Every structure is written in structure tokens, then in C-alpha cells.
Amino acid sequence: MEPVLRVENIQKYYGNKGNITKAIDNISFSVAPGEYIGIMGASGSGKTTLLNCISTIDSVTSGHIIIGGRDITTLGTKSLSRFRREQLGFIFQDFNLLDTLTTYENIALALTILKQPAHQIDAKVKAVAQQLAITSVLNKYPYQMSGGQKQRVASARAIITNPSLILADEPTGALDSKSARMLLECFETLNDQLQATILMVTHDAFTASYCKRILFIKDGKIFNELVRGDRSRKEFFNRIIEVVTMLGGDNGNVL
Known part of the structure; x- marks a missing residue:
């Protein structure tokens, strides 16, 4: 089966000849359809840079990133924007919802941009709202919702276009423990029932324990990899x- 994502020997440098910082140092890995992968590492390890390159927010210095069979490192600005809208879903720590739009409108916006028919948009929004248990807040504005509800709305918006890959950047960082657990259970639903492919950056070991595979990044390289397999979530934690x-820092620094 063709991987959803292939990262091939990518490198990312910042600075000039006199002062070069190697943020990513020859990283390669692949993600199969339906995988749920976490990326962990200390601050400055390169994990956020890696996510930014995969998300097309940043570009690589060398190497290739192939998503859904397309090498995004060869795409121009307009093609990248189109690819980002059609093939990628984003879930951010700070939700990034539009305050002047209702939940329904926030979720529907991506489909509206893609010029889908109104009746299709309505059916899709209501279906995903039911799956993520946010039907009751469809007519509410972001300021009227809890952090957990807003993050589930953001999750619905991320999957509404049926993207090849969902990218999550510290999605539980702004949530209390109860809301975080609810969101992670929501991610499990996306992954198990809808076969969504998720790549998530997190500092938190509890959050990471919901993943099926974890890549640990250190000094711009893959330091280690864990596969959950048949382990319970507690054993995986x-x-x-x-x-x-082993990474060399205490839990507070790395997680």
C-alpha cells in the first residue's frame, strides 16, 4: 500500500555560511494510510520545523516530501496553496477558529472555499458534528464554547474535506486535563472509525500514549521510535x- 506520507532525506538549515543552524539533519520516514503517529522531542530538537515543512508552512533545504503521491518540494506557491486546502487538515493549539462565525460556519468554510454545493456542505457538516458530539453547539460562536468544544470544532473543520493527512500541533496544550482526554478520545474516533491519518507533535507523554507509533527527535535527527502494538495505553506511556x-532530559524539559 502506497504511504500517505514519505519524508526522504530532508534537511533544513537556517543562517548563513558563518553561522549555520541545522534544524533537520537528514530525516527519513513514511506514514501508512490510517496511522496515528506522534512526534516528540525537547524544545529546539527540530520537531516543529519538521511539522512546518510537512505542512508546507516552511520549505526544506534539501530532500523530498511526498504526500498522496505528490512531491510538495517541487510545487510553486499557487499549487502549494491549492494542495494545502485540498489535501491537508490542520489542528492547532490555539484552535484558530473565526470568532465572527458560528460552529457550523467555521466547519463549512473549507468546503465553501472548495465551491462544493450547499446541500452537500450541509450534509457533511451535520454528519461530522454528530461523529464528534458537537451537534448541540453548531449555532454557537467560539466565545460561547469551552476549550474542549472549540478543539473538537477545530477537529471537525480539519477532517471535513477528507484530507490525505491531518497535522496536529500541540493540540492539547491549551486544554485542562478533562478536555484533553475528551479531545484525545475524539482523535481515536477519527483514526479508528474514519481511518484518518494523523501526525501529531506533542510534548506530553500522556497525549503521546494515545498514538500508535512515536518518533523521537533529537538534534534534528530521529533518535528512537516506539510502536504501541498490543501494549495497553498505560504500558505504552x-x-x-x-x-x-534516554533523551537526556528530565520529563519537565522534554514533555
Whole structure:
């Protein structure tokens, strides 16, 4: 089966000849359809730069990133914008919802931009709202919702276009523990029932324990990899903590 994502020998440098910082140092990996992958590492390890390159927010210095069979490192600005709208879903720590739009309108916006018929938009918005248990807030504005509800709305917006890949950047960072758990259960639903392919950057071992595979980044390179397999989430959490210790920092610094 063709991978949804292939990262091939990418490097990312910042600075000039006198002062070069190597943020990503020859990283390669692939993501199969329906995988749920976490990326962890200390601040400055390169994990956010990696996510930014995959999301087309930033460009690589060398190497290739192939998503859905297309090498995004070869696309021009207009093609990248179109690709981003049609093939990628984004879930951010700060939700990025539009305050002047209702939940329904925030979710529908991506489909409106793609010029889908109104009756199709309505059916899709109501279906995804039911799946993520946010039907009751469809007519509410962001200021009228809890953090957990806003993040589930953001999740609905991310998947409404049926993207090849969902990218999540510290999605539980602004949530309390109860809301975080609800969101992670929502991600499990997206992954297990809808076969959504998710790539998530997180500092938090509890959040990462919901993933099926984790890549640990250190000094711009892949330091280690964990596969959950048949482990319980608690067992996987303990293994994550062990690798974090190997990374050379205490949990507070790395997670």
C-alpha cells in the first residue's frame, strides 16, 4: 500500500555560511494510510520545523516530501496553496477558529472555499458534528464554547474535506486535563472509525500514549521510535517515559 506520507532525506538549515543552524539533519520516514503517529522531542530538537515543512508552512533545504503521491518540494506557491486546502487538515493549539462565525460556519468554510454545493456542505457538516458530539453547539460562536468544544470544532473543520493527512500541533496544550482526554478520545474516533491519518507533535507523554507509533527527535535527527502494538495505553506511556529519560532530559524539559 502506497504511504500517505514519505519524508526522504530532508534537511533544513537556517543562517548563513558563518553561522549555520541545522534544524533537520537528514530525516527519513513514511506514514501508512490510517496511522496515528506522534512526534516528540525537547524544545529546539527540530520537531516543529519538521511539522512546518510537512505542512508546507516552511520549505526544506534539501530532500523530498511526498504526500498522496505528490512531491510538495517541487510545487510553486499557487499549487502549494491549492494542495494545502485540498489535501491537508490542520489542528492547532490555539484552535484558530473565526470568532465572527458560528460552529457550523467555521466547519463549512473549507468546503465553501472548495465551491462544493450547499446541500452537500450541509450534509457533511451535520454528519461530522454528530461523529464528534458537537451537534448541540453548531449555532454557537467560539466565545460561547469551552476549550474542549472549540478543539473538537477545530477537529471537525480539519477532517471535513477528507484530507490525505491531518497535522496536529500541540493540540492539547491549551486544554485542562478533562478536555484533553475528551479531545484525545475524539482523535481515536477519527483514526479508528474514519481511518484518518494523523501526525501529531506533542510534548506530553500522556497525549503521546494515545498514538500508535512515536518518533523521537533529537538534534534534528530521529533518535528512537516506539510502536504501541498490543501494549495497553498505560504500558505504552511507561515506555515513552523510558525513552524520554534516554533523551537526556528530565520529563519537565522534554514533555
